[in-house]
């Protein structure tokens with residue numbers, strides 16, 4: 676037996692909400708704004724990335740000249756479009772709603788740890804329910820986004836639980852890397868793209884039927 680389970684740290688996009696589909700729409704439209712066509716390769720590289728990294732990947736991948744004016748136009752487009760898309764009801768990932776309730780009822784500490792910036796995350800929280808999280812940490816509130824560990828470390832510190840007693844739930848390679856860099860165990864539920872197997876990663880098809888024992892077993896895998 677390893678550390679005692681103290682907290683569950685949830686990723687948002689692609690893990691709890693099917694919001695990666697909304698990002699997919701927005702970045703494809705963005706490419707067309709610049710008379711380019713988004714490729715699957717570039718699109719996959721964006722999954723789980725911070726906005727700054729995403730913009731860099733988009734500019735390089737689509738061969739857009741990275742002028743400050745182009746960056747501003749790009750950021751403004753994504754801002755406007757994502758607010759429109761996230762204002763509607765956002766679809767849940769299968770089993771996510773029950774899993775959130777299960778963890779809350781078990782009395783474990785909980786946090787939302789997302790690379791998405793605060794302004795967009797608030798729309799996600801309208802769907803998720805703020806009562807399920809002791810704290811929420813957004814991409815624009817830490818020095819470095821995922822795959823850096825900053826968000827996970829801050830969340831663990833906020834809830835007062837050592838990272839090695841935390842289980843993170845993630846859908847992307849970027850997010851899984853961030854959680855592990857912080858020292859957390861990870862349950863991986865791939866959404867849009869495959870995630871490589873590695874020690875400390877427990878894979879599931881979905882959150883349907885998740886139990887507290889599953890979380891403990893994931894922690895024992897650290």
Ligand SMILES: [Mg+2]
Nearest residue numbers: 686688689846
């Ligand atoms: Mg994600």
